[in-house]
Amino acid sequence: MARFVPAQAHIGAEAGTDAFRRRRRHSRRLALYLKLCRSANAPSPAMPPSSSSRSRPGSKSGYTHFGYEEVPVAEKARRVGAVFSAVATRYDLMNDLMSLGIHRLWKRFAIDLAGVAPGERVLDVAGGTGDLTAAFARQAGPRGMVVLSDINGEMLRQGRARLLDRGVAGVPLAQANAERLPFADASFDCITIGFGLRNVTDKDAALRSMARCLKPGGRLLILEFSKPLNGALGKLYDEYSFKVLPLLGKVVAQDEGAYRYLAESIRMHPDQETLKKMMEAAGLSRCQVYNLTGGIVAVHRGYRV
Ligand SMILES: C[S@@+](CC[C@H](N)C(=O)[O-])C[C@H]1O[C@@H](n2cnc3c(N)ncnc32)[C@H](O)[C@@H]1O
Numbered sequence: 001m002a003r004f005v006p007a008q009a010h011i012g013a014e015a016g017t018d019a020f021r022r023r024r025r026h027s028r029r030l031a032l033y034l035k036l037c038r039s040a041n042a043p044s045p046a047m048p049p050s051s052s053s054r055s056r057p058g059s060k061s062g063y064t065h066f067g068y069e070e071v072p073v074a075e076k077a078r079r080v081g082a083v084f085s086a087v088a089t090r091y092d093l094m095n096d097l098m099s100l101g102i103h104r105l106w107k108r109f110a111i112d113l114a115g116v117a118p119g120e121r122v123l124d125v126a127g128g129t130g131d132l133t134a135a136f137a138r139q140a141g142p143r144g145m146v147v148l149s150d151i152n153g154e155m156l157r158q159g160r161a162r163l164l165d166r167g168v169a170g171v172p173l174a175q176a177n178a179e180r181l182p183f184a185d186a187s188f189d190c191i192t193i194g195f196g197l198r199n200v201t202d203k204d205a206a207l208r209s210m211a212r213c214l215k216p217g218g219r220l221l222i223l224e225f226s227k228p229l230n231g232a233l234g235k236l237y238d239e240y241s242f243k244v245l246p247l248l249g250k251v252v253a254q255d256e257g258a259y260r261y262l263a264e265s266i267r268m269h270p271d272q273e274t275l276k277k278m279m280e281a282a283g284l285s286r287c288q289v290y291n292l293t294g295g296i297v298a299v300h301r302g303y304r305v
Helices: 017-038 073-099 102-114 131-140 153-165 203-213 231-252 256-268 272-281
Strands: 003-006 063-066 069-072 121-125 145-150 172-175 188-194 214-225 284-292 297-304
Touching (some): 063 073, 121 131, 131 153, 131 188, 145 153, 153 172, 203 272, 231 256, 272 284
Parallel strands (some): 121 145, 188 214
Antiparallel strands (some): 214 297
């Protein structure tokens, strides 16, 4: 079961009917959220990852990649956790610096493609500081529900603070591993994972878990770094990733290693076609790929039938 961290319903003293309505809405969402968790028949978090994909091609049995390093499968989640705990407080600033703000356009594209309608239920997996969650919460409105979920408590704490800074209240938070989501089958109209999948040890298990939690007709959107379509762009991007990123990490986040991991993990992530096939293998249909910035980033969208 996920650790449930209710977002603070409201900040400051507020009286009157607006506050009351907000609280009532929050309680309703909370009750719905708890119901989803209670009826979850997800496998127990204690279960080991499925053997089919514990290691990705290229890594020896029982081992997987942490960037370019080969580490025991059981070790990867801890190493990834340490990276994000170390950079959590500087995460948003670093995103803006590293991408010159372009990550906001990539996220905007994914948000538009998700097409969240008022009243829908949305799960943002590996949601971190909640950029996607905040947009979906506004779109789903008071009749809908958006859950911000992440494996890392420190990132979730930052996420909760950032949501409240943006005036988004009443979003339930769930500390959960994407590989074993603690929600009932067919709970959500839309599930997203933004720049999260490449950090997950067993990506096939995560895709199956997300597909399971979608309602029939529901959609999964994966926003992730991918493979540049053009060789010259790829070369330039490599120079930038391996020279500039670790330097920025060192100066701004005092963590060169975390940003070297970022560059390496992007190179180890499945390319556009491979990820599309993995989605299909997880039971998703009508899978499509949208390349952004020459394939540096791609959005994959698929539906549960
Ligand atoms: C690069 S951040 C992305 C945050 C946010 N979605 C965004 O786009 O800004 C990656 C997030 O994935 C989370 N993560 C890593 N492994 C995970 C897993 N197995 N399950 C769920 N979240 C995971 C990390 O804790 C981190 O918050």
